[in-house]
Amino acid sequence: MSGLPPPGQWIHIDWMLAVGLGWLAVGAAGVLALHRLALVARVLFPLGGLLGLVLFALALDALLGTPETAVLPIGLPGLPFHLRLDSLAAFFLMVIGAASAGISAFAAGYFRQGEGTPPGLLCLEYHVFLASMAGVILADDAYAFMVMWETMALSSYFLVTANHRIAEVRSAGYLYITMAHIGAIAVLLCFGVLQASTGDYTFDNMRVQSLSPFWASAAFLLAVFGFGAKAGILPLHVWLPEAHPAAPSPVSALMSGVMLNCAIYGVLRVAFDLLPLQLWWWGALLLALGLATALYGVVFAAVQTDMKRLLAYSSIENMGLLFVGMGLSLLFYGYGMLPMAALALTAMLYHVASHALFKSLLFLGTGSVLHATAERSLGKLGGLIRTMPWVGWLMLLGVLASAGLPPLGGFVSEWLLLQSFLFTPGLPVPLLTMLIPVVAALIALVAALAGYTMVKFFGVIFLGQPREEKLAQAHDAGRWERAGMLWLALGCVALGLLPVQFIGLLDPVTQQLVGAGLAERVSVSGWLLAPNGLQQASYGPLIFLLGILASFGLAFVLVRRLYHGRVRRGPPWACGFPWGTARMQDTAEGFGQPIRQIFEPFFQMRRELPSPFDTQPRYKVTVQDHFWRWLYVPIADLAQSIARLFGLMQQGRIAVYLMYSFVTLVATLLAVMR
Amino acid sequence: MSLTGFLSQLLEIALAIALAPLLTGWVNQWRAWLQNRSAPSLWQPYLMLHKLFNKESMVADHASGLFRSAPYLVFGCMVLACSIIPTLSTDLPLAPAADAIALVGLFALARVFLSLAAMDLGTAFGSLGARREMLIGFLAEPALLMVLFSASLISGSTSLTGIVETLAHRELTIYPGLAFAGLAFAMVSLAENARVPVDNPATHLELTMIHEALILEYSGRHLALMEWAASLKLFAYSCIGLALFFPWGVADAQAPLAMLLAMPALVFKLAVGGIALALLETLSAKMRIFRVPEFLATAFLLAVIGMLVQLLLAR
Secondary structure, eight states: OOOOOOGGGGHHHHHHHHHHHHHHHHHHHHHHHHTHHHHHHHIHHHHHHHHHHHHHHHHHHHHSSSEEEEEEEEEEEEEEEEEEOOOHHHHHHHHHHHHHHHHHHHHHOOOOOTSSSHHHHHHHHHHHHHHHHHHHHHHHHHHHHHHHHHHHHHHHHHGGGTTTTTTTHHEEEEEEEEHHHHHHHHHHHHHHHHHTSOOBBHHHHHOOOOOOOHHHHHHHHHHHHHHHHHHTTTEEEHHHHHHHHHHHHHHHHHHIIIIIHHHHHHHHHIIIIIIOOHHHHHHHHHHHHHHHHHHHHHHHHHHHBHHHHHHHHHHHOOOOOOHHHHHHHHHHHHOOOOHHHHHHHHHHHHHHHHHHHHHHHHHHHHHHHHHHHOOOGGGGGGHHHHHHHHHHHHHHHHHHTTOOOSSHHHHHHHHHHHHHHTTTOSSSSSHHHHHHHHHHHHHHHHHHHHHHHHHHHHHHHHHHHHGEEEEGGOOOOOOOHHHHHHHHHHHHHHHHHHHHHHHHEEEEEHHHHHHOSSSSBBBBSSOOOOOTTTOOOOOOOHHHHHHHHHHHHHHOOOHHSSSSOOOEESOOOOOGGGOOOEEEGHHHHHHHHHHHHHHHGGGGEEEEEOTOOSOOOOHHHHHHHHHHIIHHHHHHHHHHHHHHHHHOOOSHHHHHHHHHHHHHHHHHHHHHHO | HHHHHHHHHHHHHHHHHOOOOOOHHHHHHHHHHHHOOOOOOOTTHHHHHHHHHHSSSSTTTTHHHHHHHHHHHHEEEEEEEEHHSSSSOOOTTTTTGGHHHHHHHHHHHHEEEEHHHHHHTTOOHHHHHHHHHHHHHHHHHHHHHEEEEEEEHHHTOHHHHHHHHHOOOOTOOOHHHHHHHHHHHHHHHHHTTTTTTTTTOOOOOOTTTHHHHTTOOOHHHHHHHHHHHHHHHHHHHHHHHHHHHTTOBBOTOOOTTHHHHHHHHHHHHHHHHHHHHHHHHSSSOOOOOOGGGHHHHHHHHHHHHHHHHHHHOOO
């Protein structure tokens, strides 16, 4: 840290480094207090949350400032760590800070039994994970970026496998780390293309290189593959539904709400900042990929019966939507329509923020449910809103935001995205202009399906009658858990009600990336969101909410004033059927049945139907991803057979292996020296 | 906000709340006549609301707060929906708060609360109804959005007042895109309002009901609010249809006195629309629940075609 000025003259980036170091220090303290649960839970995690808040405030302040840089004297000889804090980075750091503050507060109450890994060790992994994500965003050269990226992958791998005594968890972790590394290789190659054989890996150098369209496209495709593997873009999405249920809930929240955004950040950084030119077909590619991912994700989410798997598929859907927004923006930018590009980009960034908050909230809620009931399967839950009112009502806010319903955060981004689709002023390619409304129609379908999924999710877990006896004893979340969820839920509400103010914050980011912003034309009165002028479209969530609440209140008062407010309690009517039990409710499978029927080609379904002669009839249906059989199983078989070939070289004698190493070394040296 | 704007807004809300049950009664009356039954009085829905409000509300022992607040919330959503759709005048101070997309969102919000409230008690019919309602919802919602988009492509605006202002001044130009959209809209509104080929508002047959299954557990004032909200929804959908396809007679922002003319025009159009709805319901048979996705997918495709046609011709 020798390059830093004395504390009196620190700028944002120095303070942010201090936050990162603080996280590392908290983690290190966790190692010292390996088994002292009280200390870890009551002091260290809240401290980490506080640092998250500090990061949030710093990033908020830095968003409107000028870019800042710093050079750390660590790293390779001749290539120290370069760091840079510009508006794009500040925005993503703000999201990390805001979401992690809530998640850390929740984690303070959550890690009680230690989850199979000592609490101190979890604390270390958790805070290293946080610091490395901030590092990914701040990095300004390929080396620092890759170090942070790998640290992020590794620390999250250890967090995913916290319950490593369960075999499923181990195999989920293995799948995750494999996909993470396949992605990392592509990212590394992308940086290799970007530095254009200058040998200088700083991002500053990459920005000034002029690549040919071919090499630029190659770099772009590598970035999409590499970061797409992290974000869960089709067909690289398979690790999400495995890793998220395996991880402890705060970790799922962190991975889904925060880490996936780092991948989105990576694509944005490469496509808009590092690459010297933008081609329109890149946008079309992202659009197509994103649309396929979103549709696939939401259809699969609708048929899941494990609550965390359902949320993982919903994350895949949201990443798809982000790719759609990014693709649209890139498409407009490639054709030089800057205001439209800014609109699409704003929609996308808005969704990044709101997804980070609502998805973290939902995952944390599943954590509370898991602790209270020890059940993850939707088929064994139900009626929890009565025993867990805090979790239930806070989750309802998250569910509404996730379903894209007004007046919460998810709706604003959907609204902006549809606006940017609708007023596409004739693109030069007629086919694209024709396709745009079809894409908008599919986006609307995805949003509506998300509503279906979320009603299923909330209704089956929190409403109805408890499907198991033990659920009656479920306890509500503790104080720390409530505080964390409340913070995130308030964030969802604020994003929903104050879009104009928030878009004002996004303005510097879109100015930096596409050279245009919405701030000066977004607002008419501060309460009405009107990105294209009041004549064209406007949306005022606060008035909207007040309108509903006023009618609600007036109806409530008037009914009581003019008639009465008497209520009689009794058993439910149920069409006069008095023997109804909890098992007669619709199940999660039942809720998925229409989707399975309508979208049958999407699934690989195996049904086991009972015959009339079975003494113990069983009905079973399993739903699997086509990609497993069509893509992953063949690749795994290929890898197996190649490995078998290499197995021929295995002699079991150390001298032979040393010889292999020696030959490889000599060959490599010869190739390099030549 | 101008005084006339404020007044027209108030008038419109009051009119919607007051007239919505009448429209339901009118449709019921015509349906009875067309089916050779003796018809109930035109005021029957009001009598029923009055009766229900007087009765006690029966609430299940284990019902949560969601169950009791949902009727008010759904009612509130529908009132807001009726207040932003221009029926009498385009000078509505509330209209900028929600455009066509937000209107669809508003209907979705009401639907989600209705479904969640139905799942709250955990009775077999409630959750079955919730599933079916959401099934219809996720197919109808994008179709409705596409219909509104076709219209907004003409006006270059998703604000409902903007759409009506543009369409009302078009001197009988025929937009082929709107023809497709109109067909799609008719199909969607049948499904959304629980009307015959999709659902039957007059049945309590367990196997087929959708909307009735959702409100099966409600009684007293809660049921009254739900019924009133359903009437308001029918009114809102009729008004959207009139605003998009027959917008003549709606007063401009500059001409407040034209509202005097707009009122009889609206009543006339609603009366004709109600007869058409009753006729449509009488002439068609209810379809099986798994025919509904096909029906609505057709509506969705028609709406998309309408939008594409609109785009092609605009170039």
